[in-house]
Structures are given as C-alpha cells and as structure tokens.
Amino acid sequence: MIVLFTDFGLEGPYVGQMKAVLHRQAPGVPVVDLIADAPPFDPMAPAYLLAAYAPAFEASTVFLCVVDPGVGGDRAALAVEADGRWFVGPDNGLFQIVARRAETARWHEITWRPQSLSASFHGRDLFAPVAAQLARGEAPETKNSPASPIGTDWPDDLPRIVYVDRFGNAMTGLRAASLAPDAVLEAGGERLTRRRTFSDAAAGEAFWYENANGLVEIAVNRGRADVTLGLSPGTPVAVLG
C-alpha cells in the first residue's frame, strides 16, 4: 500500500498527477490518501502528525510525503526505512520524529534522478517514481546516509497545535501517554481538563482527550475548538501538570 501525506489538497492537480505516476509504475498497488491538508510551509508540525499516524500501518507500507517548501533548492531527497515502513520525501525534518520513535531507522539519500525533473514538483517527478519502486519491492538508487540533522533539536513531544480538522478539533504534537492522566492543559487562554470522549463533555464544553491516534486533542462538544479558543497550527499549549 502507498499512503499519501501532503499539503496539496485533493481537488487541485497535484495529487492526481502523482497518482497517475503510481498507477502506471506500481499497477495494482492500493493508494490511500491519508492527509492532504497538512499545515503547509513548515515541516515541523507535519512531522509530529506523521509520527502519530504511521505506526498503525503494516510493515512494508510506503509513505509518500510531500510538504516541501524548499523544492527546487538544494535540499536532499530521502527514503527512510523505519520499523519496516518506508518514508519518501524531502530532507527537511519531516521524517525526524517518526525515525526517532522507531526501533530501527535507516536513512538513505535518493541519488536516482528522472530524465526530466521539474523545478517545482518533485512529488510527481522524483518521489512518486521512487515510492512506486519501493512498493514493487525494488531498491531505488540511493546511498546510505547519516540521519538528517534537521529537526534533531525538536522535542519528543511538541506542545503546540499541529493540525485542525474540519470539525474544528485541534490536535497537538503531544502524545497523551506522555502526560499524567489527569493533566490540565492551557490553550487559547482557557484551562482544559481531560474527558474520555465528546459524549462525556457537556455541549459547548472545551476539553482535551486522547484521540484515536494517541495524540492530545482539544475539542468542544458540538462546537468548534478552533473558533472558541482561537487555535491554529502553531498555537502553543501549556501543560500545567
């Protein structure tokens, strides 16, 4: 299975062009859109998001990840193997957290280049063909490389909003398991206690809970946490203990 993780949106032309490459070069392999609305321009928040979602996928899954503000510059292209899963995309920190949490992680710099490489769409021209090759079980041209230094100074858990979903729920880069079960958070100027899930909160109440992927998520039952508390990717979250 090839899993797509991008900031491209689905309705525009970018994901479709990548899928056309994947269907042609890895026919029959299912392609799943995991996230197409990752926060753009900055790979830090997406790095924590990716690390929260990846472990549920079986080994041999290939993640094609494109949050790539530096495309066309001199950043390297990576294929990282972490606990048997492959992560293909730009060397900008996007794979730092998933690799750090893996038992085994091997970093490879992609040295293969297509005959024609556009300056602005490596997702289609470079990363998709490499993902297709990995999905076919073949080894693309790479060289072993040291772990990327980008993001090595990022914390294990990120006390910030990393994603807001369409209901207005705000995911943080904190794993719930890293907090005390009765931890109190502060975000958007409001103190938040923990609930098990939405139906355990009163209508309109803001709270935090462990979401279905293990992240601390801030929500308002039958309301929008992003609007009520003024949250967006990057907003800091304080753990009061």
Place this chain on the structure above:
Amino acid sequence: MIVLFTDFGLEGPYVGQMKAVLHRQAPGVPVVDLIADAPPFDPMAPAYLLAAYAPAFEASTVFLCVVDPGVGGDRAALAVEADGRWFVGPDNGLFQIVARRAETARWHEITWRPQSLSASFHGRDLFAPVAAQLARGEAPETKNSPASPIGTDWPDDLPRIVYVDRFGNAMTGLRAASLAPDAVLEAGGERLTRRRTFSDAAAGEAFWYENANGLVEIAVNRGRADVTLGLSPGTPVAVLG
C-alpha cells in the same frame, strides 16, 4: 462495492484511515466516496440524503455511513439490510428513511467488537471492519433487532434544506414525485416555480427542479441559491400547493 457516506471531509485523516482498513480487509473491492460533506452533528438531514442516493446502487452494495455525533456514548451499532443493500453505521436515525422506503428491511445490531476500540473513531475501528466483512460476503457477528425507534416520527418527505452543493444549489428532503408537478415553493422568503433544468431559467432566476436523484432542489441559474436566498441545511421550505 463499498460506498462511503460521511461528514469527515476527504482531505483530513479520517476517510484515509477507513480506506486503509477496507483495502486490507476487503482487498480488490472498489471503494467509492459518495458524500464526505454530509451536514454534521445531526443525522436527520443526512438520512433523507442517503435515502435519495442509495437506490441507484446495485444490490449487495455496502454503504459505510458515519455521521456520528454520539460516538463513544452508548448508542448501538447497526447493520441494516434494505432491498439487498447493506448500511453500516451508528443507531441514530441515519438509516430510518432508507429502511422505511425499502420493500424489505432487516435490522441487525452489531455485537462484534474489535480488540481495540477507540472512544472517538468507530468508523475506523468498528464500522469499516464490519463493512469489509459484508463486502467479502461474510456475516459479521450481529443479533437481529427490532427497527430502531430513532426517527420513526420523522416525515416521509422533509420540507427542509438537507444539503448545499459547491455551486450553492440547495437540496431539500422532498421527493419531487411527492409534489404536484406545478407546485410552488417558498424558501428564504421567495416564491419558486418549477423549471426542468438550469438552461430553462433566466440567468439569475431562482427556481426549483427535480434533481438527478429525484429530490426537489432549489437553484439559481448561473448563481448561488444559498447566497441569494440565504439557505443552509435546516432552512424550512414551504409547499404552497
């Protein structure tokens, strides 16, 4: 074929996680996104929408339907067989209208539970595996149950807006066949007569017509009915005769 009907949106992480389960547990079965932007929080409008769209699909189609504001609470999980099609999702009225209009409807409460069931994402953990099982032709663990009482008091046709599409056209919960052919409607303070389709109305004219799924839909030729008339899901529509 498995058909997805949700309020999840497509770009965020929810539909992709369900599809990953479906591809793994029902490999080779086509999965089609029918509606990903059903009105959220209230299953009533989606119930009429689902009932309008389902009959065009062939028998044995499995509808995986998640509009589930009560997730994590004590609402039951259902698999309803209506005229040979399967509907899997929460017991909150979502299947009431499709079952009522079917010649035969059998209600089953899903008793199967996965090893790990999150409190907030039964679409992935519970409903998707059951839908995959049905798509494989297997019987999930269920018990026969009486028809759900939720929604039994809802009308056969709902005189409200149930959906606004991206062009601003506003679908109602009324089947066109339930009205006199020359019925006049009132919505958003304006009287609306019937046209066959867009090109029969003057540019800027508001009208109603029978849409391609049999519903009464309010539109403005080359304009947005939602903006012009102030319509959104829940807005009442009066049938003047």
Place this chain on the structure above:
Amino acid sequence: MIVLFTDFGLEGPYVGQMKAVLHRQAPGVPVVDLIADAPPFDPMAPAYLLAAYAPAFEASTVFLCVVDPGVGGDRAALAVEADGRWFVGPDNGLFQIVARRAETARWHEITWRPQSLSASFHGRDLFAPVAAQLARGEAPETKNSPASPIGTDWPDDLPRIVYVDRFGNAMTGLRAASLAPDAVLEAGGERLTRRRTFSDAAAGEAFWYENANGLVEIAVNRGRADVTLGLSPGTPVAVLG
C-alpha cells in the same frame, strides 16, 4: 486509465456517482482525479488548463471532462480523439485548445443515449458510460463531425489567470515556451520578472515561473499571489516583452 477533470469538487455527491458508473462498467480500470475544482460556469479557462495537463498522459488515456453550464440544453456531446487520447464531455469549447495543439484530432458527436437521461447530470448518465466504453476499448455510438466551432476564435495562449491553486499560486493560459525567457509580465498592477522556482525568490517576492506543466504561473515565495496581487480566474495578464 480514466482521468476526471471537473468543477464538481470531490466531497459532494457528483464525482462519486460517476466513479460508481465507471467501476461497474469498466471494472479494474484505474480512475484518477486530475482536477475537481476547475473554474465553473465558463469552459474557456478550463480549456487551457486541460490542454496543459493532457500531454503528460499516455496514449489511450480517457479524459472524462465535465464543466457543463449548458447541461440539459441543446449543446451536443463530444468524444474527441487527439493524439491517441480521448476526451469525453460537452461541446462548449472545452476541447478546443487540446485539439488545436494535437497533431491529429478527430471529432465525434456522441449519438448514444442511455435509457434514462437526467436533465442536469450528463456526467453520470451520458459521459461516464461513454468513457467506460472507450476505456474498455469499445467504440461508442457516435458520428464523425466537423470540429466544433466553439472556441475557434480563442487565442493559442490566453493572457489571463485560468486557475488558482490552494497555495494561492495563479496559473495563466500562457505557455512559458511562447514567451521570451526574460519576459516581464504585469498582473494585479505589479511587474513580475521570471524566477526558476520558489527558492530562487526572496520571501514575499512576487514573480513568474514556468510551472511543472509548462504554464506561466504567478507566485509569491512563502505567500499567496492571489491575495497579494488580487488574482482570480479571468484576471488579465499583460506581457510587457
């Protein structure tokens, strides 16, 4: 492969209904969403967009194209074969530019009609079945016809914005190869010089570049060109030489 090019959006019910037809009538053929947010109501801008994207797909690809404000009126239905690729959709100019740029183009008017043809959704009822037939390698009922006269007066390259992507980058209908390499453009009251790609521009700088499909695209590095310069589909662009 069947490629979808529409103004339907993906989250609503239209694309899903077309895909259900395609999966049933052309089982096993990959279906790729290329563009679902083409500018609506006017086929002129989408015609230049389609012509820029089509050549990268291999021969025998079937493009199912629905930007169809005249649906239900008396416009004809077309299947155009251009350089071995098929284009199925309404006769409203949408295929004019792709045909003009092809070495060989054959125009066919679709004479086949389904048993039941809705007045408002020919994408599902007429064009999708014809696309499925072509994808199966069969010949639908058509008659040879002269090239459509609609759009024959449109220019070879269109000096207007034809599409704005989710990052705010604004594509024009101009092929970069049609301009001098050091051409200066004017759009939204600002003069724009050429850069190779984003990382060659200063943060916040507006520029133009040749995008990954050969079009002149106006962008702001780490910003939104649509907002900064006030660009939307239809905005004129001047080539200063």
